[in-house]
Amino acid sequence: MDPRSEVLLRQAELFQRPLLLAGLPADDLLGALPQASGWSWHAGDQATLESRFAGRSQFGTTPPEHAFEAAVLFLPKSRELTDYLLAALAARLPGGELFLVGEKRGGIERAAKQLAAFGKPRKLDSARHCQLWQVTVEQSPAIPDLEALAQRYRLDLADGPLEVVSLPGVFSHGRLDRGSALLLAQLDGLPSGHLLDFGCGAGVLGAVLKRRYPQNRLSLLDVDAFAVASSRLTLAANGLEGEVIAADGIHGAPEELAAIVSNPPFHQGVHTDYQASEDLLREARNHLLPGGELRIVANSFLKYPPLIEYHLGPCQTLAEGDGFRIYRARRG
The missing domain is CATH 3.40.50.150 (Vaccinia Virus protein VP39)
Structure with missing residues (x-):
């Protein structure tokens, strides 16, 4: 199991609802969260997820059209991409919860500051050299034009x-x-x-x-x-x-x-x-x-x-x- 997924599962009670996992690793996380769906932009990860959890993950540059009550973004490397992905998710979650998880060496503490555009971020957990952050989307942006x-x-x-x-x-x-x-x-x-x-x-x-x-x-x-x-x-x-x-x-x-x-x-x-x-x-x-x-x-x-x-x-x-x-x- 990816260490970022392990951090999520330490707080599993937060994720027992229709949930979108954005940029998720190709591990067992979808199996552990039965109401979750995935959004991947990595063709290899998507192929693995499709073979194991058919129909539960979508590949592309925009979030899936189906409804979700909360979303988790697995922090990507690029800050510009993080900006786009957070805005794309927050636009779909007015009043909902947006989570950000990533490795400390990947810049999760810096990236967590980007959540402040939507509300007041708070750190929920720190383990496995990773951190989990959450924000309630009080300022929902317009859907970004990629x-x-x-x-x-x-x-x-x-x-x-x-x-x-x-x-x-x-x-x-x-x-x-x-x-x-x-x-x-x-x-x-x-x-x-x-x-x-x-x-x-x-x-x-x-x-x-x-x-x-x-x-x-x-x-x-x-x-x-x-x-x-x-x-x-x-x-x-x-x-x-x-x-x-x-x-x-x-x-x-x-x-x-x-x-x-x-x-x-x-x-x-x-x-x-x-x-x-x-x-x-x-x-x-x-x-x-x-x-x-x-x-x-x-x-x-x-x-x-x-x-x-x-x-x-x-x-x-x-x-x-x-x-x-x-x-x-x-x-x-």
């Missing part, structure tokens, strides 16, 4: 400007990160066929690929519902078409790809996790056609070339800078 909260920025590229639309919580929100910037300069000479932007975030790489290779089919994949929505907005803002997939890792990607291009994810919550990136390197050949290419950016300190060469083929370093390297390998 798209209006997007940050938009322009990239001036050799083939013209590109508009990027970044929603709260998406990687490198509102700016181009250094790794993607280095990879953007190394996208020449990709094979013809179906291209995949793996871990697409706001869709920068995918949009550039589609514009540079307009005859190629494009797919974009991310585990996060807000990233999936951002990528769709970025494609639309530039008049581009692509299939955007919500899936947890390379196992959810199409097969018979001509190329996989990626700034692979390695952060989840307050912890660092390289699992999705390492799975990509191990499984890429199963999704690439013979001669298909993997082209990724990675931190220079990560020992990826031996892993790439073991599972795919000879690994070439195309560029290096700002603590990153661009690697290329082809399936034999």
